[in-house]
Amino acid sequence: MIEFKPLTYEALKVGEEFVSDEHLVTPEDVETYAFAVDDHHPWFFGDSPFGGPIAHPTLLGNQALRLRHGRYIVHAGLHAKMEFEFLEPIRQGVRARSRGTVVDKYERRGKPYMVTEFVTEDENGTVLVRGRFTQMLFRG
């Protein structure tokens, strides 16, 4: 049982770790994402050089970005920076999970920020994507 609390700069701890639920990457996910970003590359809907259809490399970015929602109530935040390394294609049908660690928090010009490093793996432990992102927190 998770006891959710509002996300504040004060509540957040450097070193805090998050883990997402497992997510099955479905053709419907890919179709929805393709619509949202208007990218209908044929590799997402048929064969690809990787053997079978794949997903957009950034498809699971929101799984990582929303890691903090697994513990906190987050009503608003702004994304300041994003770094990705695409290590393996995201094949449709994999079950993916992201894990993240808060590696820094700081205030700049009176605004609070948090920095998270993450990895996204498939069910075999193969790292698909890893990266780091910085989010600005809203006060109040």
Add this chain to the structure above:
Amino acid sequence: MNTSGLVLPSLQKEISQRKIDAYSVVRPKSIHTDPDWARQKGFRAPLAQAMMSTAYVSELMTRFLGAGFVRGGTLSMIFIKPVYAGDRLTVRGAVKDKRREDGVTRVSVDVWCENQHGEKTAVGTATGLEPPGVEEK
């Protein structure tokens, strides 16, 4: 492939609320999908998620390098200006440099997105691996 200085074909993206809704999942108290909440937080309209711009650059790079971006690519972006529902973005890239790395060539590209007013909304660098068999000329 002598690509140094090459300007990549740009992409145009119309940012509709419907696309933002599909990307971010509609929910109350979201600056992306709840117009009243966005206004309460000081924005004139719902914002596109910044991550959408990383997807656009990913498309630009996949068109350029194909499998060498999907496996082995990197992307680093800073989001400098909000993108609102109704905006039109142009996604651009220009090859910065190339270097050998473990027997392959990594291509670095300056990437950025501009809104309909010509203002940059996101800037960064993307890299990927040149297709095998492509030799420097």
